[in-house]
Structure formats: structure tokens, C-alpha cells
Amino acid sequence: MSASFDVQTQHGQPTLLIRGSLDINSAPSLAERIDQLLATKPPRVVVDLSALDLIDSSGVAALVKLYKGIRAQGGQLEMKGTRDQPLAIFKLLRMDKVFGIV
Amino acid sequence: MSVATLRLTVPGHLRYRSVAVRFVAEACRLVSGARVFDEHTGAFEVNHPFDTAFVSAFMEIFNNVALHAYRGAGSGDIELVASVSPTALTVELRDAGVAFNIDAIPVPELDALPEGGMGIHIARTMLDEMKYLPGPPNLWRLTKRLTVATTPEVSQSA
Numbered sequence A: 001m002s003a004s005f006d007v008q009t010q011h012g013q014p015t016l017l018i019r020g021s022l023d024i025n026s027a028p029s030l031a032e033r034i035d036q037l038l039a040t041k042p043p044r045v046v047v048d049l050s051a052l053d054l055i056d057s058s059g060v061a062a063l064v065k066l067y068k069g070i071r072a073q074g075g076q077l078e079m080k081g082t083r084d085q086p087l088a089i090f091k092l093l094r095m096d097k098v099f100g101i102v
Numbered sequence B: 001m002s003v004a005t006l007r008l009t010v011p012g013h014l015r016y017r018s019v020a021v022r023f024v025a026e027a028c029r030l031v032s033g034a035r036v037f038d039e040h041t042g043a044f045e046v047n048h049p050f051d052t053a054f055v056s057a058f059m060e061i062f063n064n065v066a067l068h069a070y071r072g073a074g075s076g077d078i079e080l081v082a083s084v085s086p087t088a089l090t091v092e093l094r095d096a097g098v099a100f101n102i103d104a105i106p107v108p109e110l111d112a113l114p115e116g117g118m119g120i121h122i123a124r125t126m127l128d129e130m131k132y133l134p135g136p137p138n139l140w141r142l143t144k145r146l147t148v149a150t151t152p153e154v155s156q157s158a
Helices: A027-039 A057-072 A084-092 B014-032 B049-069 B119-126
Strands: A003-010 A013-022 A044-048 A052-055 A076-080 B004-011 B077-085 B088-095 B129-133 B138-145
Touching (some): A003 A027, A027 A057, A044 A057, A052 A084, A057 B049, A084 B049, B014 B049, B014 B088, B049 B138
Parallel strands (some): A044 A076
Antiparallel strands (some): B004 B077, B077 B088, B129 B138
């Protein structure tokens, strides 16, 4: 179980794809990637979680960091594709409402 | 009602976390009946409500033991014992690391969007019972029962 991260940009719109297991082992690498992304000051970031299988509290913390960073810059964050265990975790932590997950 | 006992010992380091998680996920499957691996892609799946709850809780507790009991150094083992019955799973984790006062762990203020301190809360909420007995050895006992609410026909998905 590991995670991979990929930022794809189309028409200036970055989409962060996260695959696998975002957890205490992989979250630090994502945090570094997030810092790089935030440095470009994107007005909007889409996070695609459709290929994310598992998340723990460290993974949630990394996404919260991204959310706070984007919002501090006046930008918007959209999460899409959340399912199964990650969705259950977001709901438990009431972050489904924060992240706009329907 | 028959109970099967499964045992696994791993070094108490985060490097071995995925091995332990897969062990527990398979134990969950024995209760829930859900598949763990996608038979077409071989991808690891945890999507039954019972499995997602228990695996979520276990991941947090394993992290806790590796990081805090063994201070990230993996200086001892984590012994896992899974007791599987047709309607419940209990997993015990034993470690020889540093004990702590679980009652001193505050409930996270979720409205403040915390970036830490959520692990114990996740575990406690996902399980029917969670006990921590400081040692040595320290003992975590995690229990969840299969109920109507944890069957896919009743659960909701987004």
C-alpha cells in the first residue's frame, strides 16, 4: 500500500490526483507536493480522489493543509471522486461539509 | 459459535504498517464476507462498512503504537491477535513500548479543522469497544460487531 500523486494542468487548472493509500507513510511526500503547488498560487485546485483507497488521520491532515493554504490565498478547492473508506473518514470528521463533498 | 484466532507479529515500525493492515483487512473479510482484493486488477479494496470502520480504527492505533510507544524507532514488536467470530472481530495489539494516559487525550475540535490529534477519536468512534491497558506489555483491544447498520444494503455511499 503506497500512494502516488500527480498534478495535471489543463487550461491553467491544476488537478491533483491521489492514488492508493494516503497515510502516515505517504502524507509527508504529499505535503511537499502541496507546498510546491501552493507556491504557484492557483486560484482553484481540483483534488481527484477517485483512485484513493485508504486514508488515515495523517492523510486527512495533509488535505486540510491544502485546503487552508488555498483558502488563505483566496482560492477554491474542489474534491471529487471520494468513495468508500476515505468518504467514511471525511464524514466522521465532518470534513465532507468543509470539502463540499455531496 | 466458533471463534478463529489469527496471530501476526511485526516489528513496531511504520515500515511494517501495510502488512499489519492487510492482516486486519483479511480478518474483517472473514466477518463481513466482503472481498479484499479486486479480482480483475488485484487492487486492494476496503469498501464494506464493517471493514472500513475497523481498518480505519486499526490504522490509527498501529500508528500510535509505532510513533508513540516505540517513538518511531521500532525498538520492539507489535503482537496482533485477531479473534474472528461470525458476527464480531476483536483485535488485540500488544507492545513493549512506552505507555501513556489515554484519558488525557482531548477530543479534537473538529470545527477548527485540526491538522492532528484525530487518531484516537477516529478509532473510538469507528469501534463498538476500544480498551487500552498500560503495561508492560501495553494492550489495545479493539472490537466491532457486525450489525444491520454495517451491511451494504443499509449503508449509504456518496
